[in-house]
Amino acid sequence: MPVRAIVRRTLGLAWVVPALVLVGVFVYLPLAQNLGFSTLEWDIYSGSQEFVGLDNYRRLLDDPVFWSSFGDNLLYAVISIVFQVFGALVLAALVESVRSERWRRSLRAIYFLPSAISLTVAGLLFYFIYEPNLGPLNHLLRAVGLEQFTQAWLGQESTAMYAIIAMSQWQGFGYSVLLFAVAIQRIPSEIYGAAAIDGVGPIRRFVHVTLPLVREMTGLMAIVTISGAFQVFNEVMVMTGGGPNNSTQVLGTWLYRSGFVRNNFGYAAAIATVLFVITLGVAMAQLWVTRRRRVEW
């Protein structure tokens, strides 16, 4: 290859260098550093660093809060799959079965609305809704005679995590409905027409036509939901800060607390590595799903 051509090709790299540098320095480099940090006993205030090998990971395995945090992430994932994947899919099919285009559009927009506002606003809002004395939830329960069910939703270990997860379903389901609606709209109308001629009822139509044809979107939504469930941070920080008694800690908040409140950077880095492995695994699954699309038209 003539020198000029090589120079020309190399100059072409200028187009991608800004993106490469930013992503390389601020996304990839910290990730690599994190692995190194996780092998240190590191006090930020005294600045002392000592190599301890895999000690942080060993301590992780013995830390009950680490396991309960992991469990809470898992619970988050399972409940979100039920509501934001399967629930949202059924809901999207119901919305798309409405005849009036204007109503379909309005319903989709209304359901999506909480996803546009921040998790901070939604979290604070539900903090007040769950508030035992002034909160409308307990007021409502009293008004309909279910006094015995009123409680300090976020203030006790047995209900706090479920209360946070419930808020996040409220906040996020409309996003999934919107995406499933797009997937359903992409199904050619002839297929539904043929089903109608064959006298297939709405439920069988959903099971035998819609479901198989939105399988790829369902897989993707499940993966995105699981990945999101392990990155939960904002709503927990705003609503409970991980309490009461660490019952609502998730890996993200436990990482934050270990590193920035208890000043143990090495331990926080070890939690980050666990999160890295989980989210990377989930991302690989996503790649695998998108690579082998079954249904194309």
Place this chain on the structure above:
Amino acid sequence: MVSRLGFLGVIARVFVWAFLLGLAVVVLYPLLWMVLNGFKTNAELFGDPFALPVDWSFDNYRKAWNRGVSGYLTTSVLVTVTSTVATVFVSAWAAYGLTRVDIPFNKTVTAVILGGLMLAPTVALVPLVKMFQAMGLYNSFWALLILYTAFRIPFTTFLIRAYMIDLPREVDEAAEMDGAGRWTAFWRITLPMCKPIITSTVLLHILFTWNEYLFAMVFTSGSGVQTLPVGLTSLMSKHGTEFPVVFAGMVIAAVPVVLLFFFGQRYIVRGLADGIGK
């Protein structure tokens, strides 16, 4: 869609409608309650949570504004605008380089940039804090600008690249024949053709930046550099006994993105669908 509407069909329709509308109420009522509470006094709020405000005064909004929300809003706008411009341009450049320019290691470069999509911000948190402290950018506007740009480049490049791949090449090749350089071809021809996807990425980036909490909370502490999501939690902890003021602040934070969604719905939906499906 044709379907036989027997008696059972009618009953089913009624149930479906009741369910869909009931759910709409469950979604809308808390939001309405939030807006109404911004107009109430503390005494009204503690009395009957379902009552309407007695006096529709903007007092709480004024108080929220004066107790820091004006500053949080300014920072949010500043960070959102700058990081949107930076992210979209850097990503569009990268997408152009990857789809239109013959560069060495194209596959590797693509994999590296798009691979960033798989990495969760939480994982990089500890090293990033050390890095920004060392650079003297911790607790500054620059920290948020850089982080929001760097972490959103993979997603934004992914969307723009997918769109550019499908564009016809003949037009920009013809422009180059006419002696226009690549730079001109990018600005005059390719970028204008990408307008729909650029609009989507701009709107999605605004939604992301406006609402982002993790970085905003960890990287800023002073009141001059806090964005709305973090500012609201400080408003809550500082004036937590005056709930209506907090509600007013929440409404101020929520209104811009809700409006954005209503006016840009088409583009947002398209961007989200392409982002997950392609």
